[in-house]
Amino acid sequence: MEERIRCKPLRAKITDPTTAAGFIQNGTNLFISGFTAGYPKLIPQELVRRADGGERFKINLFAGASTAASVDGSLAAAGLIQWRRPYMSDRTMRRMINAEQILYKDDHLSALSQQVRAGNWGPVDVTVVEAVAISEKGQLVPTMSVGNTPTYVKAADKIIVEISTDPAELEGIHDIFIPEDPPYRMPIPIYRTADRIGKPFIEMNPDKVVAILLSPETERGAVFRDPDKISRDIAARILDFVEHEIRKNRLPAGLPWQSGVGDVANAVLSGFIGNDFFLNLDIYSEVLQDSVLELIDIGKVRAASGSSLTLSQKARSRFFDELYRYREKVILRPAEISNAPEVIRRLGVIAINTAIEVDIYAQVNSTHVMGSQIMNGIGGSGDFMRNAALSFVVTPSTAKGGVISAIVPMVSHVDHSEHSVGVVVTEHGLVDTRPLTPRQTAEQIINKCAHPDYREQLREYYQRAVRMAGGHEPHLLKEAFYLHQRYLDNGDMRVG
8 A cells, every 4th residue: 555655654654435525514525526427435435324324414515526326326316415516417317306306507518627726616624535546745546537627626625535535556557637717727738639737646745644544445337339320320420520631621630629529529539440530630639438448459549638538438448458558649738738629619519419309400408407407517628629720519310219300490408509500410411501602501400410300390380480481590499399298298207
C-alpha cells in the first residue's frame, strides 16, 4: 500500500467505510467523482446500509455525469437523495425524479466546474473521489475518469479517498488543467488533440483529507451490443457523407471526431475499421468506448482525448493488460476541457449525438419522453453540437418496435434547436440542413429520414400547415403532437 499512498502522513487516515461515511450527515452536499466510470464504490454502499438500518437522512448528490446503478440507483431506492445534479441515466432515479421525489436540474457539462468554483451550487461539504494513488505531495491520481473531480477536490471542505485496485500504471494518462475563471480568462492552449497542457494528477490539500479507504471493489464493465443493421446503416451514411464533403473540398481532412455514448456511437467509430479513406484519426470526445481501443489496435488513431473511458469488461481487461501502449494515445481531461466550447470550435470537431425524436424542422429532443418525463440528462451533447464544425443528429426512424415515429411534426421538448443541427440521419436517409430553408428541410426530412409508414401522415400535416398557417416554419399548434397522442392512445407511456 506504500506504493499507492506515497504521502506518509496520509496513511494514518486509512479507516473503514463506517467511520468515513460518518462525515456525511443529513443535508450534506456530497460531491463525488465519476463520469460514467471512476465513481466511488464503498461510501454509497455504507450510506445505503445506514438507511437500511433505520437512519433517516437526505443528501444532495453532485457527480460529474452518470454513475452506475450501484450509486445513483441504490441511493435513490434507499430514499437518500434530496437533490441530484447534473447528468443521470439511472432507471430508478429517473422514475423518482419524474415523481418529484428527487429534485433534479439538468446542466450543460462544460459549465459545471466554473459554477461550483463560483459557489453557485452551495458549499462543497464532502468530496468522495476514487483514485489509484496519492503522490508524495498528496496529489491524486484518478482512475478511469476525470469529470469535474479536480474542481470538487479543490473546493471541498472534507475529502474522502477510495483507493482502487485499478492498475497504478494509469498514472500518466491524465491531463489535469483548471482554467482561470472570468474575468480575464486566458485561452485554453489546446491546438491539437494530442496536446497536453496540465499535470498528470489532481492537486489536493492533504489537510482536507479526513478518511482513506482501501477499496476491493472493481467496476462493472459497460454492456455494449454488437451494432445492429440500423446502427450500421446510420454509421455508413455518416462516413459516406463526410468522405464526400472532404473530396468536394467543403470540409478539411483530418478534423477530430466526437461521438456520444451508445450503440450507434460505437457503430460509427467501428465503421472506420474497414474504411481505407479515414486514416490517422483524432478523437476529441467526452466518453471513449470500446471502439476507440479497436482503432488504436489497428493503428488508425493518432490521439484519443476524453474525460472518461467507459469500456466493456473484455475491453477493460485488454486496456489494463496493455496500458503501456494505450497510454501513448489516450488522454483523460476534466470535463470543462473535454467539453470546452472554445476548444471544440478551434479544433473543428465533427460531432455525432443521438436524439429521442427530431421534428420536421430539425429541432431535437434528446432528454424527455412526451415532453414531460425525463429519460436522461442533456450531457455534453449541447457543448459539442453548438460548436462543432459539422454536427450530426442520429436516431432510428421509429421507437417502441415501430409504434411511434421518431420523426415528428414538432418535438415535445427542445434540447437542441435547428440552429445547432447540421445533418439529420436515420437508417432511411440523411438530410444536410445547412443549405436549406426550414420548409425545404421539412420536405427532405419527411421524404428521406422518416420511416415509410409515417411519411404520408407527416406530409399531410406539413401540407395543411403550409395552407392554413403559412409563415417561415408552418405549424398547426393544436395538431402538432398528433403522433404523440397516437402513442398515448396505444397505452404505452411507460418510461424506464
